[in-house]
Amino acid sequence: MGMTTPRPLWAMLLLPLVVSGVSTEEPTSGEAVAPSLPGGCLRCCDSGDALAPTDAADAASVSALPYALPEVRPYINITILKGEKGDRGPLGTPGKLGKEGPRGDRGPQGIKGTKGQAGSPGSPCHTRSSxxxxxxxxxxxxxxxxxxxxxxxxxxxxxxxxxxxxxxxxxxxxxxxxxxxxxxxxxxxxxxxxxxxxxxxxxxxxxxxxxxxxxxxxxxxxxxxxxxxxxxxxxxxxxxxxxxxxxxxxxxxxxxxxxxxxxx
CATH class of the missing domain: 2.60.120.40 (Jelly Rolls)
Structure with missing residues (x-):
């Protein structure tokens, strides 16, 4: 009855090679070698689910890693949390009167109005002398x-x-x-x-x-x-x-x- 190496132990043996960035195989002719990333090989586009522990042993292994895994936060759509529009509040106290602004320029001269109608006849002339x-x-x-x-x-x-x-x-x-x-x-x-x-x-x-x-x-x-x-x-x-x-x-x-x- 053979014994299999636990997956957490295998991950820990592979981790130094990943961290150091040393390739385990010699590059073939014409094959580009990817540059090593200082401080770890975790890519920005890696999903947090790939590194999430699946059981207690994995959690213990992850906690022993020399770097921190990115925190995965749930996405919340805030648009569905918007409530109904409330009632209008009371009118506030009017503010103080502002300073009088400068006098504006004189506007253009308007169009001359039409001639008005003649007034009614005046009262008869009275003697105003003596x-x-x-x-x-x-x-x-x-x-x-x-x-x-x-x-x-x-x-x-x-x-x-x-x-x-x-x-x-x-x-x-x-x-x-x-x-x-x-x-x-x-x-x-x-x-x-x-x-x-x-x-x-x-x-x-x-x-x-x-x-x-x-x-x-x-x-x-x-x-x-x-x-x-x-x-x-x-x-x-x-x-x-x-x-x-x-x-x-x-x-x-x-x-x-x-x-x-x-x-x-």
């Missing part, structure tokens, strides 16, 4: 405490806003008005006059008694409403109050005009 200028060629002595100054000469009164009979300018429009009063004093007599807005004195024109008569003037601006009245009166006190004029020259004038109308 002016007057009147004078007096007759001297006047005050005979009562408040005596209206009447005028007998019209320089400008295009719209009839100055009432010559009452000596009043009646405001046609709301707005700012300018007025001026010019008189000539009488020798040795006092000249004391009011420019009146409705029934209240707005400004005073005054000249003391003197041996020489002089020209005196007063001007003002008033904010008036439609229907307001502006006029002139003499104010009598203890002294005689008078203004001078004659039939040749006009020494007394009263003028006014609208500066800026205002909407009602």
């Amino acid at each position: 002016a007057f200028s009147v004078g007096r060629k007759t001297a006047l002595h005050s005979s009562e405490d408040f005596q209206p100054l009447l005028f007998d000469t019209v320089f400008v009164n295009p719209d009839g806003h100055f009432d010559m009979a009452a000596g009043h300018f009646v405001t046609p429009l709301r707005g700012l008005y300018f007025f001026s009063l010019n008189v000539h004093s009488w020798n040795f007599k006092e000249t004391y006059m009011h420019v009146v807005h409705n029934e209240e004195a707005a400004v005073i024109l005054y000249a003391q008694p003197s041996d020489r008569s002089i020209m005196q003037s007063q001007s003002m601006m008033l904010a008036l409403a439609p229907g307001d009245r502006v006029w002139v009166r003499l104010f009598k006190r203890e002294r005689e109050n008078a203004v001078y004029s004659d039939d040749v020259d006009t020494y007394i004038t009263f003028s006014g005009h609208l500066i800026k109308p205002e909407d009602d």
